[in-house]
Structures are given as structure tokens and as C-alpha cells.
Amino acid sequence: MEPVVTPNMPDLVRQQLAADADPLVVKVGTRCLAKPDGSLDEEQVLQIAEQLVKIGAGTTRHVVLVSSGAVGAGIGLLKLTERPTDLPSLQAAAAIGQSHLIEAYNRAFQQHGLLAAQVLMTADDINDRRRYLNLRNAIRALFEYGAIPIVNENDTVRTEELARTVGDNDQLAAMVTNALSAPLLIILTDVEGLYDGDPADENSRVIGMVESIDEKTTGLAVTGTKRGGPILSKGGMQSKLEAAQIATHAGESVILANGRRPNVLVDLMAGEPLGTLIPGQGGRVAERKRWIGFAAQPIGALTLDAGAVRAVEKKGKSLLPIGVIAVTGIFDKGDLVSLIDESGEELARGLTNYDSTDMTKILRQPSEAIAGLLGRSPYSVAVHRNDLALVRDPDPS
Numbered sequence: 001m002e003p004v005v006t007p008n009m010p011d012l013v014r015q016q017l018a019a020d021a022d023p024l025v026v027k028v029g030t031r032c033l034a035k036p037d038g039s040l041d042e043e044q045v046l047q048i049a050e051q052l053v054k055i056g057a058g059t060t061r062h063v064v065l066v067s068s069g070a071v072g073a074g075i076g077l078l079k080l081t082e083r084p085t086d087l088p089s090l091q092a093a094a095a096i097g098q099s100h101l102i103e104a105y106n107r108a109f110q111q112h113g114l115l116a117a118q119v120l121m122t123a124d125d126i127n128d129r130r131r132y133l134n135l136r137n138a139i140r141a142l143f144e145y146g147a148i149p150i151v152n153e154n155d156t157v158r159t160e161e162l163a164r165t166v167g168d169n170d171q172l173a174a175m176v177t178n179a180l181s182a183p184l185l186i187i188l189t190d191v192e193g194l195y196d197g198d199p200a201d202e203n204s205r206v207i208g209m210v211e212s213i214d215e216k217t218t219g220l221a222v223t224g225t226k227r228g229g230p231i232l233s234k235g236g237m238q239s240k241l242e243a244a245q246i247a248t249h250a251g252e253s254v255i256l257a258n259g260r261r262p263n264v265l266v267d268l269m270a271g272e273p274l275g276t277l278i279p280g281q282g283g284r285v286a287e288r289k290r291w292i293g294f295a296a297q298p299i300g301a302l303t304l305d306a307g308a309v310r311a312v313e314k315k316g317k318s319l320l321p322i323g324v325i326a327v328t329g330i331f332d333k334g335d336l337v338s339l340i341d342e343s344g345e346e347l348a349r350g351l352t353n354y355d356s357t358d359m360t361k362i363l364r365q366p367s368e369a370i371a372g373l374l375g376r377s378p379y380s381v382a383v384h385r386n387d388l389a390l391v392r393d394p395d396p397s
């Protein structure tokens with residue numbers, strides 16, 4: 001089997017990546033910001049802010065900071081002995097912790113004459129294209145003012161039971177990276193990067209570069225690491241790899257590194273081979289297709305026969321109704337749907353030209369039959385190529 005482990009990249013490549021990293025997105029995990037008792041490690045906040053200033057945040061480089069730590073800080077302030085499990089208590093802890101967290105960042109950036117800006121987001125802000133674009137514009141306006149956007153999920157209004165949560169801040173950071181077409185996302189946690197085993201084992205080694213994330217890579221994320229479970233944090237290494245997939249599929253690069261290592265951001269921006277680099281896959285994906293493929297959530301699915309899968313995935317064609325063999329879910333015209341193959345694997349996402357009722361009537365039918373079946377034929381294709389984004393790694397065969 002091909003090894004996923006490769007030696008560190010030449011520094012020149014890292015240096016180029018760092019030089020191109022404008023805007024730069026930096027995500028800081030709870031483990032990087034919390035003291036063992038959960039309380040906010042203000043010294044860490046100062047360190048992160050100082051490094052961001054050193055690498056040009058707010059002056060010569062546009063930087064977005066995605067910061068976790070609200071729930072952890074809230075737990076610390078409330079002196080709770082463990083992370084609450086029910087949603088209202090978690091939301092309350094987040095609300096208490098977030099104000100403390102942003103105050104700490106404000107104080108830290110003010111020392112350097114810079115303004116911090118709180119940006120709280122929910123999944124709906126990403127799903128709805130207008131809100132998504134507005135958010136992007138607001139962040140760009142903050143750049144113009146030389147302020148540092150500090151993003152976190154708006155935990156207090158999220159409704160996990162309705163599955164309208166972003167997931168965690170790793171994924172949120174990847175979505176922000178894609179929305180801004182930021183060439184580099186740095187994810188900081190409390191370990192040096194992705195290890196080839198449990199980071200608590202002394203034989204485990206940091207992987208310098210992961211060429212592309214496959215099952216073998218995701219299999220490296222240990223859930224029951226001997227370092228202790230995620231008491232304050234949420235994502236874990238698995239979610240960092242999922243986030244890296246979102247960003248690298250859009251063509252942006254990701255580095256996983258240790259936020260507690262002194263000067264880590266400064267050193268990374270000097271091209272030092274720290275942490276794990278996951279380079280962008282293929283060319284950079286067009287902005288609209290990033291939203292279709294990796295930001296918004298599909299609300300239904302179309303199953304494609306093998307010919308349609310080939311046409312969409314290999315030949316760059318639109319999806320015709322004749323290649324659709326099943327419709328799942330209830331959706332309207334213009335909604336985002338998953339395109340799945342007969343084994344149920346998702347290969348693409350796209351905006352449908354027909355609602356689920358009409359799609360059910362025209363599936364497996366040639367486009368010329370649409371008028372007879374529906375009494376009108378506004379579109380010959382089910383999903384147009386321009387409204388479609390591929391989401392899985394192409395099969396090399």
C-alpha cells in the first residue's frame with residue numbers, strides 16, 4: 001500500500017505558501033487556549049495576538065482568526081467540574097465564555113493599536129447564499145478597516161437537534177477559508193500535527209505532509225487517545241481532517257500545528273517545516289462552486305446510473321433526467337441536492353432545476369419527453385454543469 005507519510009516538504013514550497021497566504025485563516029482550538037481547569041489561558045491569547053501582529057495581521061496581511069474556547073472559558077468561569085451534556089447548559093456556558101474570550105482578544109489586540117471584531121455565525125449563514133455572500137463582504141469590510149475578525153459559531157442560538165449546526169469550528173474555519181478564497185488555513189491545537197499513531201505514544205511521529213486525505217489518513221485519528229478525551233474541546237483530530245478535506249478540495253492548503261509552541265505562527269510564515277501540511281488538491285475551485293460543493297447543506301438526493309456518473313464526473317457534462325434513477329427527499333426547484341451513485345456514495349452536489357415531485361415524474365426519461373410529462377419543459381437538464389460541484393476524489397482509472 002502507498003505510504004501516506006512523506007518527509008517534510010522543501011522549505012521553498014512552504015515559503016511560497018506562506019508568502020501567498022493573504023488572506024490567512026488561523027483557527028485556534030480550545031486545547032490551545034484553556035488551562036487544565038478549563039479557565040481561559042490569557043497568556044496564550046496574548047501570545048496568539050502578538051504573533052498575528054508580527055505576521056502582519058491588520059496591516060500588511062489580512063487575517064481571520066477562528067477561535068474556539070467559549071464553552072471552555074464558560075465552564076472555567078462557572079467552576080463546573082465537567083462539560084455539560086445538555087444543549088441549554090452548553091449554550092449558557094458558551095454565552096458566558098464568549099464575552100470573556102472576546103474581551104481577552106480585545107485587550108490583546110488593543111496593546112498593538114488594533115481592533116478585534118466579533119463575528120458569530122450559524123450554519124444558516126452558510127447555507128443561505130445571500131447571507132454567505134454578505135458575511136464574506138462584512139469580513140472584507142473589516143479587512144478594509146484593519147480590524148481582526150474573530151469568528152466563532154454562535155453556540156447560543158444553534159439547534160443541534162435540528163442538525164443545523166456547523167459541526168465544529170474546524171469545519172467552520174474551512175468554510176470561512178473557502179468563502180474568502182484564502183490560500184492557507186492554519187489549524188492550531190495542542191499537538192505538533194497529525195501523528196502516525198496515538199500522540200501519547202512515544203513511538204508516534206508527526207507526519208510532515210499528507211498528499212491527500214484518504215481512509216488511511218482518517219484512520220490515524222485516535223478517539224480514545226491516552227492524552228485524555230476532549231473535555232472542553234469538540235472536534236478532535238477526525239474533525240480537523242474533515243475540515244482539511246473541505247479546504248483542500250477547493251484548492252486551498254492546510255497546516256495542522258501546535259499553538260502552544262512558542263512563535264509557531266511566525267515560524268510557519270517563515271516557511272519552517274513545522275506541523276503537518278496538507279496541500280490544496282488540484283486547481284483552485286471557482287467561488288460559486290465552493291458554496292455548492294462545500295458550504296451549503298443538501299436537502300435531497302438524486303441517484304445516478306453508471307452512465308450519468310461517468311458523464312458528470314469524468315466528462316464534465318450536465319445531469320440529464322434520463323440518468324436519474326431515484327429521487328430522495330422533498331425539495332424545491334433551485335435547492336441544493338446531493339448526486340449519489342448506485343452504491344450511495346456522494347460524487348457531486350448541485351442546484352436542481354426541478355422540484356422533487358417533477359423530478360420523480362421525469363426520471364429515467366429523455367429530455368424530449370419532459371413537455372409531455374409535465375405540460376412544460378423549462379429545462380432540458382436536471383442539474384446544469386454550472387450549478388454543480390464535484391465532491392469526491394476522482395477515481396484514477
Ligand SMILES: Nc1ncnc2c1ncn2[C@@H]1O[C@H](COP(=O)(O)OP(=O)(O)O)[C@@H](O)[C@H]1O
Pocket residue numbers: 028029030031032068188189190191193194195196197198199220221222223225227230232233234235236237238
Ligand atoms: N493521530 C493523531 N495525531 C494527533 N492528534 C491526535 C491524533 N488522534 C487524536 N488526536 C487528538 O486530537 C486532539 C486535538 O483535537 P481537539 O481535541 O479537537 O483540539 P482543539 O480543542 O485544539 O481543537 C489532540 O489533543 C490529540 O490528543
Ligand SMILES: N[C@@H](CCC(=O)OP(=O)(O)O)C(=O)O
Pocket residue numbers: 028029030031067068069070071072094152153155167168169170232233234235236
Ligand atoms: N464554539 C465552541 C467551539 C467548539 C469546537 O469546535 O471546539 P474545538 O474542537 O476546540 O475547536 C466554543 O467556542 O467553545
